[in-house]
Structure formats: structure tokens, C-alpha cells
Amino acid sequence: MAHGPAKGLGRWLFTTNHKDIGTLYLLFSFAMFLLGGAFAMIIRAELFQPGMQLIEPEFFIQMTTMHGLVMVFGAIMPAFVGLANWMIPLMIGAPDMALPRMNNLSFWILPFAFAILVSTLFMEGGGPNFGWTFYAPLSTTYAPDSVNYFIFSMHIMGASSIMGSINIIATVMNMRAPGMTYMKMPLFVWTWLITAFLLVAVMPVLAGAVTMMLMDINFGTSFFNAAGGGDPVLFQHVFWFFGHPEVYIIILPAFGVVSQIIPTYSRKPLFGYSSMVYATAAIAFLSFVVWAHHMFTVGMPIAGELYFMYATMLIAVPTGVKVFNWITTMYRGALTYETPMLFSIAFVILFTFGGFTGLMLSVAAADIQYHDTYFVVAHFHYVMVAGAVFSGTAAVYYWLPKWCGRMYDETMGKVQFWVAFIAFNITFMPQHFLGLAGMPRRYSDYGLQFTDWNMVSSVGAFLYGGAQLLLLYNIVRTVKYGQLIDDPKVWEGAIGLEWLVPTPAPYHTFVKPPVIKEGAVGAEEWLIDETPSYASYKTVTDAG
Amino acid sequence: MLKRAPALFSSLIATTTLMFYNGVFAKAGDDSEVGGGLGQLNMPQGVTDVSEAAFEVHMLMMWICTVIGVIVFGFMFYVMYAHRKSRGVEAANFHEHLGVEIAWTVVPALILIGMAIPATSALLKVYDTDNPDIDIKVTGYQWKWQYEHLGAGIKYMSEMRTSQDEIWGREPKGEHYLREVTQPLVIPANKKVRFLITGNDVIHSWWVPDFGVKRDAVPGLFTAAWARVEKPGLYVGECTELCGKGHAFMPVVVEVKEEADYNIWLTEKKEEAAVYASTIGKQWSHAELMEKGEKVYQISCAGCHQPSGDGIAGVFPAVNGSAIVNGPADGHIGILINGVAGSAMQSFADQLSEVDIAAVIHYKRHSWGNNVGDLIQPADVLNFKNAQ
Numbered sequence: 001m002a003h004g005p006a007k008g009l010g011r012w013l014f015t016t017n018h019k020d021i022g023t024l025y026l027l028f029s030f031a032m033f034l035l036g037g038a039f040a041m042i043i044r045a046e047l048f049q050p051g052m053q054l055i056e057p058e059f060f061i062q063m064t065t066m067h068g069l070v071m072v073f074g075a076i077m078p079a080f081v082g083l084a085n086w087m088i089p090l091m092i093g094a095p096d097m098a099l100p101r102m103n104n105l106s107f108w109i110l111p112f113a114f115a116i117l118v119s120t121l122f123m124e125g126g127g128p129n130f131g132w133t134f135y136a137p138l139s140t141t142y143a144p145d146s147v148n149y150f151i152f153s154m155h156i157m158g159a160s161s162i163m164g165s166i167n168i169i170a171t172v173m174n175m176r177a178p179g180m181t182y183m184k185m186p187l188f189v190w191t192w193l194i195t196a197f198l199l200v201a202v203m204p205v206l207a208g209a210v211t212m213m214l215m216d217i218n219f220g221t222s223f224f225n226a227a228g229g230g231d232p233v234l235f236q237h238v239f240w241f242f243g244h245p246e247v248y249i250i251i252l253p254a255f256g257v258v259s260q261i262i263p264t265y266s267r268k269p270l271f272g273y274s275s276m277v278y279a280t281a282a283i284a285f286l287s288f289v290v291w292a293h294h295m296f297t298v299g300m301p302i303a304g305e306l307y308f309m310y311a312t313m314l315i316a317v318p319t320g321v322k323v324f325n326w327i328t329t330m331y332r333g334a335l336t337y338e339t340p341m342l343f344s345i346a347f348v349i350l351f352t353f354g355g356f357t358g359l360m361l362s363v364a365a366a367d368i369q370y371h372d373t374y375f376v377v378a379h380f381h382y383v384m385v386a387g388a389v390f391s392g393t394a395a396v397y398y399w400l401p402k403w404c405g406r407m408y409d410e411t412m413g414k415v416q417f418w419v420a421f422i423a424f425n426i427t428f429m430p431q432h433f434l435g436l437a438g439m440p441r442r443y444s445d446y447g448l449q450f451t452d453w454n455m456v457s458s459v460g461a462f463l464y465g466g467a468q469l470l471l472l473y474n475i476v477r478t479v480k481y482g483q484l485i486d487d488p489k490v491w492e493g494a495i496g497l498e499w500l501v502p503t504p505a506p507y508h509t510f511v512k513p514p515v516i517k518e519g520a521v522g523a524e525e526w527l528i529d530e531t532p533s534y535a536s537y538k539t540v541t542d543a544g
Numbered sequence: 545m546l547k548r549a550p551a552l553f554s555s556l557i558a559t560t561t562l563m564f565y566n567g568v569f570a571k572a573g574d575d576s577e578v579g580g581g582l583g584q585l586n587m588p589q590g591v592t593d594v595s596e597a598a599f600e601v602h603m604l605m606m607w608i609c610t611v612i613g614v615i616v617f618g619f620m621f622y623v624m625y626a627h628r629k630s631r632g633v634e635a636a637n638f639h640e641h642l643g644v645e646i647a648w649t650v651v652p653a654l655i656l657i658g659m660a661i662p663a664t665s666a667l668l669k670v671y672d673t674d675n676p677d678i679d680i681k682v683t684g685y686q687w688k689w690q691y692e693h694l695g696a697g698i699k700y701m702s703e704m705r706t707s708q709d710e711i712w713g714r715e716p717k718g719e720h721y722l723r724e725v726t727q728p729l730v731i732p733a734n735k736k737v738r739f740l741i742t743g744n745d746v747i748h749s750w751w752v753p754d755f756g757v758k759r760d761a762v763p764g765l766f767t768a769a770w771a772r773v774e775k776p777g778l779y780v781g782e783c784t785e786l787c788g789k790g791h792a793f794m795p796v797v798v799e800v801k802e803e804a805d806y807n808i809w810l811t812e813k814k815e816e817a818a819v820y821a822s823t824i825g826k827q828w829s830h831a832e833l834m835e836k837g838e839k840v841y842q843i844s845c846a847g848c849h850q851p852s853g854d855g856i857a858g859v860f861p862a863v864n865g866s867a868i869v870n871g872p873a874d875g876h877i878g879i880l881i882n883g884v885a886g887s888a889m890q891s892f893a894d895q896l897s898e899v900d901i902a903a904v905i906h907y908k909r910h911s912w913g914n915n916v917g918d919l920i921q922p923a924d925v926l927n928f929k930n931a932q
Binding site for chain 2: 050051052053056057058060061124125126129130131135137138141142226227230231232233266267268269270271272273274275297298299302305306309310313314316317320321323324327328329330331332333334335336337345348349352353356357359360363364365366368369371372373433436437438440441442443444445446447448449450451452453456493
């Protein structure tokens with residue numbers, strides 16, 4: 001029954017193998033990451049100094065829109081779906097995802113969605129120019145003709161996400177190895193399970209929003225058209241009912257990654273496993289009831305503002321629990337600082353920093369001053385880039401040796417980390433100052449008083465872009481020329497089923513499920529205890 | 545460690561907030577001079593109760609976060625240093641402690657309650673709706689503002705005055721680059737002004753940082769905000785909701801005048817309107833129309849149709865050589881009065897006076913390669929409007 005991958009292009013087109021599909025997702029998301037990054041470079045180049053130098057204001061807002069859409073839907077989300085495909089079956093001892101053919105479909109419709117989206121830039125009238133939040137009526141009555149293509153591509157992305165998340169839910173619920181109870185699952189699996197439920201809940205809401213747009217534009221309805229009795233503010237409620245859970249969809253798997261990596265390099269089990277699970281669930285629940293904190297200036301009654309302010313502040317509690325747990329995991333461990341650990345520590349620091357500005361933003365009276373300024377831009381790049389992107393990078397360095405059986409160059413990894421870390425802060429820290437000083441976001445041009453910090457930010461952005469090319473170089477070099485390794489464990493402190501299969505991971509793993517027994521043989525002596533997540537296990541190695 | 549924090553917070557907050565009040569970093573309220581540079585780090589304190597409340601709660605939150613950050617990251621850095629494997633430490637094996645888990649759930653919750661109280665009182669100031677003295681209707685257009693002094697019968701457009709040449713670097717940028725308008729909103733000092741804000745086309749957002757006023761201008765909806773400004777001066781703000789390509793080019797400028805000066809201004813404005821109304825019936829000469837029309841064109845049309853009249857291919861049609869411009873006068877007037885449905889060409893009927901419309905149409909018909917040879921009068925525009 002041992003058989004390897006098919007030959008040629010067909011392997012990738014028709015594959016139902018979770019590792020192949022995971023690889024496809026990761027490659028696709030990296031390509032989108034570079035494309036979205038290129039858009040960001042155009043934005044920062046234009047903003048390097050006041051006045052219009054390189055592009056038209058119209059193209060500028062198309063760039064801010066496409067940068068947001070491509071990064072959120074094309075880079076970050078597929079990257080974590082790719083990690084889920086690769087790692088969830090390995091982590092729970094399953095031979096593959098529960099729905100492998102649907103897995104193939106949910107990946108292969110994505111490139112078409114983005115081909116459609118990006119092609120709008122070349123259409124007459126230009127691409128989407130209404131921001132990634134596409135508020136009506138700018139995105140309906142006043143939108144370029146290409147908006148219909150935008151809507152279609154959003155529908156495809158939504159379908160892909162829904163299928164992907166159904167697959168993850170089905171896999172986690174049905175395919176866990178015997179003895180792998182819910183409360184023994186690695187935290188990455190837990191965060192993804194919860195994320196998948198969020199996706200299933202809110203992607204249809206997004207689909208509803210864009211369908212209403214489609215109707216308004218083409219079929220004479222007036223959901224969002226005030227002249228026809230509709231309400232533009234309704235759009236914002238619908239969008240943010242999707243949009244706020246969406247940002248947690250992005251960050252929860254990142255929490256999961258960091259919760260795998262920090263124990264490994266601390267050589268100590270994750271502190272407060274069950275409270276981590278409950279905190280994740282609490283954050284997911286709260287994400288549904290805070291959406292209108294994005295709308296504090298829209299003219300809500302004070303009771304609404306107060307409710308959304310209090311509810312938003314509450315999120316700080318479970319988020320704080322997670323941060324404290326990570327730090328306490330490190331406390332009295334035996335720490336080493338390989339590249340994945342560096343990215344994870346930077347994640348904890350910078351994400352927490354973004355959490356602080358988030359707390360400030362939750363205060364409605366102050367938010368009236370912050371709203372739609374660069375302060376918000378800085379805030380969400382601290383949680384999205386230093387959050388999701390840093391943890392994604394950490395995950396790639398952490399699992400790449402397992403995937404390809406070759407070790408990355410530690411020095412180059414660390415160089416890449418420090419360039420990314422420093423450049424990130426040069427880019428986004430000044431944006432806090434710009435926002436507080438009064439520079440609104442999505443501005444193609446600005447008054448002279450904002451010049452200096454914009455220059456600093458642009459220089460940082462180019463450096464940060466360079467850091468990503470370095471990452472690309474590191475990955476390619478590792479895959480092609482990295483030092484060969486065959487230790488299943490790869491990392492001294494690594495724990496979990498994925499570290500029991502051979503390195504590189506064979507095409508088929510866990511054809512026979514491993515049996516996880518409480519209190520039986522443990523891989524490391526420091527694991528022999530009631531540690532819920534890592535209870536010892538007896539494995540059946542790969543049948544191939 | 546966290547339990548002693550509140551006392552520590554309050555003393556730190558008190559001293560540091562004072563420091564900021566003394567203007568170490570904060571910009572002074574009068575925004576007429578352009579600040580900026582690398583020293584510009586913080587939010588302006590502003591000149592109204594609302595902006596001061598926002599500033600205070602902003603500073604409070606910032607310092608609480610700073611203190612928590614110092615404690616948490618301080619501990620983390622200590623751990624990162626002290627518990628390195630290279631120092632020969634052995635990893636411990638604990639992974640649970642109910643006590644600390646409860647502590648770091650409860651203590652942050654208490655801190656949050658402490659934050660919620662000042663946050664609530666600040667918001668109550670924002671929503672102080674009592675007894676406004678005057679009402680100003682603010683309407684957002686793509687890409688300009690219209691102000692109406694309700695009850696006084698005065699209405700005017702406020703458009704950015706910075707030229708396309710400055711924006712595109714063909715001329716040096718002035719000191720007030722992107723911060724200057726044709727006619728600022730004028731309001732009296734020491735009066736509580738209620739702004740009634742709405743949008744004409746897409747959503748805009750009217751922001752004056754020094755007033756602490758930011759309200760979305762949503763079509764089909766009125767939102768309200770209030771400000772009582774004591775200090776006369778010029779206050780500059782911006783549009784803060786993406787509204788299309790001109791988003792960055794519709795500054796908000798408010799001039800606060802002493803009440804007496806405000807009343808004089810109001811009277812002058814009314815007289816001006818009366819004089820203007822009388823010119824509708826007047827016969828305008830070619831030279832007069834061209835002179836006025838060019839001014840109107842540069843402010844209201846050149847942003848899209850370009851100073852050269854050539855437009856931007858595929859997006860904004862050229863005026864130079866256009867069939868409409870060179871066609872019958874009524875067709876051309878109709879486009880300006882009614883706009884073009886489903887395009888960026890809006891109706892100028894409420895934005896420009898009959899005189900302005902007549903002048904700009906005449907200007908377009910006799911500029912660049914166009915030379916129709918007729919004479920467009922304000923009366924023609926008025927007749928067209930009345931006929932509809």
C-alpha cells in the first residue's frame with residue numbers, strides 16, 4: 001500500500017494528499033504575500049514625501065484596497081490553512097484530512113479568485129478603490145464597473161474558506177487517533193478548530209454583504225442606497241459582524257503556532273493548557289459581540305457606544321491570560337533562541353503592544369480622535385504583521401526541517417529575524433505618531449507637518465520588504481541545499497506526534513493510527529506526568 | 545506585584561499627565577501654525593471640553609498600558625536572560641497553578657473596571673447634547689464641504705485651495721499645503737455649536753482634532769456633534785472616511801471669531817449674497833465670464849478634467865474637444881445641473897451659483913481648442929433650472 005506521489009504536474013493538480021495541498025496553500029500564500037507586499041511598497045514610495053510623485057490618487061486608493069484584500073484573504077488566511085493541512089493530521093495522528101477531494105477543490109478555486117481580483121487592476125475604470133472594508137455606497141453606486149468581478153472573487157474566496165473550515169472541523173472531530181481526547185490535542189489544533197467554527201459562522205455573512213451589493217448594483221435593490229430607502233450604515237454592521245471575527249480568524253491560529261513553539265525552546269510543557277483553550281474559546285465568543293467598535297464615529301446612540309466599549313475592553317482579559325501563560329511557560333525553562341523562538345518572542349512582545357493600542361482604541365471618547373487615522377493602521381499592523389506574519393514565519397522555520405528533511409541555516413535565519421524585527425518597528429512605530437498628530441489613513445497625499453515620520457516609515461517599509469526576500473532566499477536555499485537531517489524530533493525539546501514520524505515526513509503518515517495511552521512510555525523523562533497535552537504515546541511509525 | 549500596581553499607576557499618571565499638560569510634547573490648541581516634524585508624537589489637547597476629555601483618557605490609558613508593559617516585559621526579559629539553557633539551567637516541569645491563573649484573570653478585570661469609569665465619563669462629555677446655541681449643517685460632497693448656517697440663510701462651499709501644480713510638484717508647496725480652503729466655516733467663540741452632519745454622495749467624515757469632533761457624513765442620515773470653542777483662531781481638520789480619489793484633498797478649516805466679529809461677518813455674508821443674486825439678471829461680457837469661469841474651473845473641475853481640459857483617458861472624459869461642450873448650450877448646462885447618473889460627474893445645481901455655472905460653462909466653451917462663440921448668461925442657467 002505504500003505508494004508515493006504521482007509524477008509531474010498532475011501530482012499538484014489532482015492531489016488529495018494533505019501534505020501536497022498544504023504545500024500548495026503555503027506556496028500560494030507566499031506568492032500573494034509578495035504581491036500584497038509589492039502593493040505596500042508602491043504605497044510607501046508614494047508617501048515618502050508630500051505631493052503626488054509616482055502614481056495618481058485614484059491608483060493609490062486601488063493599491064491600499066488591493067494591499068488589504070490580498071494580504072488578508074490571499075496571504076495570511078491561506079498560509080494558516082496550509083499549516084493546518086500539513087500539521088493537523090500529523091498532530092492528531094490522522095492519515096489525511098477527512099474530506100480530501102474537497103480539500104483539493106478548496107485550494108484550487110483560490111488562484112482563480114485572485115486571478116479575477118488582480119485582473120480588475122487592468123480593466124477600464126480600474127480595480128476596487130473602496131478600501132478592503134468596501135463601505136457602501138462608495139463600493140456600490142460609486143464603484144468602478146470592475147466591482148462585479150470583485151464580488152465574484154469574494155464569493156469564491158468565501159466558498160474556499162468555508163470548505164476548508166468544514167474539512168478541518170470534520171478532521172478534528174472524527175480523525176483523532178485513539179486516546180487523543182480533545183483536552184490532549186496540541187494547542188495549534190485547538191485554535192484551528194475554534195477558528196474553523198468562526199469561519200463557518202461569518203463567511204456566509206460576508207457572502208450576504210457582497211450579494212446585497214451585487215443586487216444594489218445590478219438589480220435595482222436599495223439595501224445600502226439611501227435614495228431608495230436603504231441604509232449605508234447597515235452595510236457597516238453587516239461587514240463588521242463578519243469583519244471582527246475575521247481578524248480573530250487570522251490571529252487565533254497564530255496563537256496556536258506560538259503555543260507550540262515556546263514550549264519546545266523552553267524545554268518545558270505549555271503552562272496553563274486548559275486555560276489557553278478556554279481563553280481561545282472566550283476570545284472567539286467575544287469576537288461576535290464587539291463589531292460596532294469599528295463604528296464609534298458613525299453616530300450611534302450613547303448606549304450602543306458604551307456597550308461596545310465595555311465588551312471590547314473585556315477581550316483584554318482572555319488575551320492577557322494567553323500572554324501570561326506564554327511568559328510563564330518560559331519561566332524556569334531552559335531557553336534557547338533559534339529563529340522560530342525569536343519570531344515567537346517577538347510575536348509575544350509586539351502582539352501585546354498591539355493589544356495595548358487596541359485597549360486604547362476601545363475607549364470610545366479617545367477612539368473618536370484615533371478613528372481612521374494612522375494610529376489605527378499602526379495598531380492593526382502590530383497585531384496582523386507582528387502577530388500573524390511573524391508567527392507564520394516562525395512556523396515555517398520550525399516545521400520546514402520536518403517537511404523537507406533539510407535544516408535551514410541558523411545564522412541566516414537569525415539575520416532575517418533581526419532585519420524583519422527592526423524594519424517592522426521602523427515602519428510601524430512612527431505611524432502611531434502620525435495618527436496621533438492627525439494623519440488620516442488611505443491618504444494619497446498629506447500636509448507638510450507629516451513629512452518626517454512618513455519618510456522614516458517608508459524607509460522601514462522597504463527594509464521590511466527586503467527581509468521578506470531574505471525569507472524567500474532562506475526557504476529556497478534550505479529546500480535545495482540545506483543540511484540533510486533524519487532525526488524525527490528535529491528539535492531537542494519538541495513534543496507531539498508530528499515529531500515521531502520520520503524526517504522528512506513521508507508522503508503517507510499514520511496509515512495505522514498511533515495509540516495514545518495515558519501514563520505509558522514517554523519520549524522524554526520530563527514528559528512523564530499527567531501533562532494533558534503531551535500524554536505519552538505509543539506510535540506506529542509510517543507504514544511506507 | 546500587580547496588586548500594588550494601582551497606587552503606582554495613579555502617582556505615575558498624575559506626574560506624567562502634568563508634564564504633558566505643560567506642553568512638553570502636546571501641540572498648542574491654535575492650529576493655525578503648522579507643527580509637525582520628528583517631535584510631533586502625541587495627540588493635540590485641543591480647545592474644547594470634549595477634546596480635552598479625549599486627551600486625558602488617552603493619556604491615562606497610555607500610561608496604564610505603559611506601566612503594565614514595563615512590568616510584564618520586564619519580567620519576560622528577566623526570564624529570557626536568567627533562564628537561558630546556555631547558563632546551564634535545568635528546565636522545571638510545572639505547567640499549572642490555579643492561584644496565579646485566577647489572579648491574572650481577576651486583576652486585569654479590576655484594572656479594566658478602573659479604566660471603564662473615566663472612559664465612560666469622557667464619553668458622556670462627547671454626548672452632552674444640552675442647549676446648543678447655533679446649528680451648522682455640514683454636508684460632505686466628493687470632494688468638498690458645504691456649510692449652512694441654519695436659520696441665517698447662509699450657505700457656502702468650502703473647497704481646497706491648494707493648486708494641482710503644487711500637488712504635482714510643478715510649483716513649490718506652500719506653508720499651508722493641503723490645509724487651506726476657499727472659504728472656512730466661520731463660527732462664533734463661546735457659543736455651543738451643534739454640527740448636523742450628512743453626506744451628499746458617499747460617506748465622508750468631518751474631523752476637527754482640536755474640537756474632538758469626528759462624525760461620519762452618511763448620505764440619508766444626520767449625525768450630530770457639539771463644540772464650544774473659547775479661543776478664536778483657525779482650526780484645521782480633515783476628511784477621515786475614504787470617499788474616493790479626492791479623499792486627501794478636502795480639508796476642513798474652521799475659523800472661530802469673537803461673537804461681535806461673527807455677527808459682522810454674518811451681515812457681510814448676507815449682503816454679499818444679495819449683491820450676488822442681483823448679478824443673475826445682469827448681462828455678463830465675454831471677458832468677465834472667462835475670468836470668473838477660469839477660477840471656478842480650477843477649483844471645481846480641474847481635479848478630474850485636469851487643468852488642460854484633457855481629462856484622464858478611460859476615467860474622466862476630456863472637456864477639450866468634447867461634443868457636449870461644443871454642442872448646444874442647453875445640453876452643456878444640463879450636464880452641470882443634473883450630473884451624469886452612475887458616474888463621478890455630480891450635480892452642481894446646489895454647489896455652484898447660477899453665475900458660477902454660467903461662467904464656467906462659458907469658459908469651457910472658449911478655452912483650449914474649444915471656440916463655440918456664444919455667450920452664456922446666468923439667466924440662461926436660471927431659465928434652464930426653472931424649466932425643469
